[in-house]
Amino acid sequence: MSLDQLFMALVLLGLLMLAGKWLRVHVALFGKLFLPSAILGGALGLLLGPQGFGALASLLSGDESRFATGLLPQASLEIWSGLPGLLISVVFAGLFLGKTIPGPRAIWRRAGPMVAHGQTLAWGQYVIGLSLALLLLTPVFGVSPMAGALIEIGFEGGHGTAAGLAGTFRELGFENGADLALGLATVGVVAGVLLGTILVNWGVRSGRLDIEEAQRMDTERFSDHDERESVPRFSRARSIDPLSIHLGFFALAIAIGWLILQGLIWVESVTWNRGADGLALMEHIPLFPLAMVGGVLVQVALMRLGHAKSLDRGLVNRISGAALDVLIISALATLSLEAVGSHIWTFLILAVAGIAWALFGFLVLAPRMFPKDWFPMGLANFGQGIGMTVIGLLLVRMADPDNRSGAMESFGYKQLLFEPVVGGGLFTALSLPLIYHFGALPILILCSVLMLGWLVFGFWVFRPEKASSST
Known part of the structure; x- marks a missing residue:
């Protein structure tokens, strides 16, 4: 790979970004579905590549066709395939940079019910997926038991997590798993928007939502990424561009995460992974969840040193958003349709089961676990559980555009006690090697205990609050 090829790959990514934005603005259907521009750009890249235009050219003119590999350079596709694992x-790393991190008590007071409900949904995705793997997918279709983790990785984790775990899937012998997870992530985003819109309309018509409030919804307020938070920029004379120094803090967070990962690998090598019969878990953990830990440590250090507002959260979000855009486009443009097609029944079964569980969590569990305002609160978790954090933000803004319920703040605080573990956190990264080494049944038992524990805890702690608030 030459620098010229790298440069051309980045130029083509930029053009796909522009094309995706153009489609989002000028095709009414895409706008109504609130599909992120990056997903449209990635889908366009897939259509222009060897599995879209190339496959059509081969069908019409044979494998010797000039366009059998599509309209995109092969070198660019190879570069794109490696970008998601880096950019995730x-x-x-930027999830908590520039954010004021309150104490655990303050977080729990605002987001306790949402944490309990969200954790129940997340662990339930493992329970559903692993049960299907043990009873159906592995014995009938011969799929790896690691397929049991795909619902949580694809729906809760999203495109970034699915792409970031591609190396782990490959190392553990389930290379098609990354493509299946990416496909599920795409299904989750579309299903989250469609079903969420239907649920909001149902809430309005049934009186569960204020119809006047819902009618004031301004769709132009929606962004493709996280809610923008604004803090003062650098007030001192500039000796370096603010963007550059923010990139430096990103690098610091990632470097700290890398050091933590190397430390864990070393500890493992001198403990349970000694000798030929050792158990290797840490070496299969990707860097990204620990980069998040590094970001938390950097932010806590800045707060302790009195520099809590040294980072501009808006600029942090823009850096993360740009990285996520490039990640999604490159991951979708290099998605293997052949891998999804060869496991189509596994893919469909997991997709239907994941959507059904998300609906159950919203329609059945949410009214019983939230003391008040269960509709916007539960809708936020439904959106995140089926199509990443951005869909949760989108749906809560649809249901409660003026944030009268406080669902937006609760949803934000929830992430501090949620994302370090699941939804792309440490357990999400560990789930694949754990299933690989210990088998699906022990992990199913563990996840069942955790799901039931959060469920019982939510009912036990918050139902009395619901009863008192309704009297």
Whole structure:
């Protein structure tokens, strides 16, 4: 690979970004579905590549066709395939940079019910997926038991997590798993928007939402990424551009995460992974969840040193958003349709089961676990559980555009006690090697205990609050 090829790959990515934005603005259907421009750009790249235009050219003119590999250079596709595993660390490193991190008690007071409900949904995705793997997918279709983790990785984790775990899938012998997870992530985004819109309309018509409030919804307020938070920029004379110094803090967070990962690998090598019969878990953990830990440590250090507002959260979000855009486009443009097609029944079964569980969590569990305002609160978790954090933000803004319920703040605080573990956190990264080494049944038992624990805890702690608030 030459520098010229790298440069051309980045130029083509930029053009796909522009094309995706153009489609989002000028095709009414895409706008109504609130599909992110990056997904449209990635889908366009897939259509222009060897599995879209190339496959059509081969069908019409044979494998010797000039366009059998599509309209995109092969070198660019090879470069794009490696970008998601790198850029996901940038996205996760910025999750908490520039944010004021309150104490655990303050977080729990605002987001306790949402944490309990969200954790129940997340662990339930593992329970559903692993049960299907043990009872159907592995014995009938011969799929790896690691397929049991795909619902949580694809729906809760999203495109970034699915792409970031591609190396782990490959190392553990389930290379098609990354493509299946990416496909599920795409299904989750579309289903989250469609079903979420239907649920909001149902809430309005049934009186569960204020119809006047819903009618004031301004769709232009929606962004493709996280809610923009604004803090003062650098007030001192500039000796370096603010963007550059923010990139430096991203690098620091990622470097700290890398050091933590190397330390864990070393500890493992001198403990349970000694000798030929050792158990290797840490070496299969990707960098991105620990980059998130590094970001938390950097932010806590800045707060302790009195520099909590030294980072501009808006600029941090823009860096993370740009990295996520490039990640999604490159991941979708290099998605293997052949891998999805060869496991189509596995893919469909997991997609239907994941959507059904998300609906159950919203329609059945949410009214019983939230003391008040269950509709916007539960809708936020439904959106994140089926199509990443951005869909949760989108749906809560649709249901409560003026944030009268406080669902937006609760949803934000929830991430501090949620994302370090699941939804792309440490357990999400560990789930694949754990299933690989210990088998699906022990992990199913573990996830069942955790799901039931959060479920019982939510009912036990928050139902009395619901009863008192309704009297």
